Amino acid sequence: MTRRDLLKSVGAITAAVAGASVSRTAMAALPEPVIQTSPNTMDPLVPTTGRPYNPVVTLNGWTLPWRMNNGVKEFHLVAEPVVRELAPGMNAHLWGYNGQSPGPTIEVVEGDRVRIFVTNKLPEHTSVHWHGQRLPNGMDGVSGLTQPSIKPGQTFVYEFIARRPGTFMYHPHADEMVQMAMGMMGMWITHPKEAHPHIAEVDRDFCFLLNAYDIEPGSATPKIMTMTDFNLWTWNSRVFPGIDPLVVRKNDQVRIRVGNLTMTNHPIHIHGHEFTVTGTDGGPIPLSARRPEVTTDIAVGQMRQIELLADEEGDWAFHCHKSHHTMNAMGHDVPTMIGVDHSGLMQKINKLVPDYMVMGDRGMADMAEMQMPLPANTLPMMTGQGPFGGIEMGGMFSVFKVRADQAKGDYTDPGWFTHPKGTVAYEWTGPTPESHHATPAPAGAEVELQVKKPATHQH
Secondary structure, eight states: OOHHHHHHHHHTSOOOOSSTTSOGGGGSSOOOOOOOOOOSOOOOOOOSSSSOOOOOEETTOOBOOOEEETTEEEEEEEEEEEEEEEETTEEEEEEEETTBSSOOBEEEETTOEEEEEEEEOSSSOBOOEEETOOOOGGGSOOBTTTBOOBOTTOEEEEEEEOOSOEEEEEEOOSSHHHHHHTTOOEEEEEEOSSOBTTBOOOSEEEEEEEEEEOOOTTOOSOOTTOSSOOSEEEETTBOTTSSOOEEEETTEEEEEEEEEOSSSOEEEEESSOOEEEEEETTEEOOGGGOOEESEEEEOTTOEEEEEEEEOSOEEEEEEESSGGGGSOSOOSOOOOOTTOOOTTHHHHHHHHOTTOOOOSBTBSGGGGTOOOOOOTTOOOSSEEEETTEEEEEOSSEEEEEEETTOOTTOOSOOOSOOOOTTOSOOOOOSOOOOOOOOOOOOTTOOOOOOOOOOOOOOO
16 A cells, blocks of 8 residues: 555545644644665655754664644554564564554653654554653543543544653553563654753764564464463564664764663673663653673563663673573573584484484584574574674674774764784684693592581570
């Protein structure tokens, strides 16, 4: 369906109002919905109307355009089924907004009056909750509690003033387990209207959401009843090597905003730099409460803003530090076979199962290079190639690329880092010093063990 066709169909919809404070005359003409199907990171949307601000870059996403209508900033969200490329070679059938999952980032300025039209193209009712916002109760978006559900084919209007700056999210509060498991979510950024004592000016400002799916190998639709055992850990519904790098200039001040809508916490870690946690979904953190970190844990439903000075050139890993979250679809009921002698076993099993492959007798690194047959629409567990070979990562992993010659405002991938001579780890070919170990006791010898017990205390 083209945008023109969608606009015609939306114009024919009988709109409903999310709160009594919204005038029905505001719905006389809907803003045209903008649809985006590319999974690539879009350039920042520089504001041409309304208050000025320094725009964010949504990792593997984009910012939703708006129109100004008598001083009100108007957006149009379309909740609909989408096809999202998780990485080249695998598509997922998800639900999202305006052609993508997650939906587009909404950027406003503190003090803006915002009006959001939400059209439901899903097969069931929905709503939109504006996570972390201060707003009238009837605009909070909880089906049955603060508003009627938005039925298929209906358009509702939400209208409120963006009262405080910060990093927020939006997601349904209707059949929430299903709709969020299917990818319905997006980011909301409220920029400060003037200089703020706890919000610094930065050169580059990135944002993305943590989400997770359970998609059986060979299929494309998430298993919505999964509670904890997910097999695809994603940033903005992308897995490595499908996650774009975060490209910056050397000595840029960089802000990265991360929201967690998975079912577990994520320790987000960066290499080569330290950062400061400068904000949460509750607002900016006072300067006196900040401390340097290289890893910050983001719990379910939380937002975190981190800021750093990108003063070390290179291609630095940036990832969740839960090791199984940097792998793609895998089975969790696999026995540990490290050290098990498979000599002769593979040949015997191959007579019965021609495609059988020994897995894990020396660890899992071989899995990154094996050309094991996979079902259609399925990614390897560990994939991605770097300048020195396989990176052996998947899932929640990307690269923080710092370059001295990157132009201001240029987010294009500069390629792999050219290391100065003598700065790459290398193989040692000289003599190896002898290792000295304590002499073990002879087999069968008695070993005397003396134990000094602590003094006992009466309680």
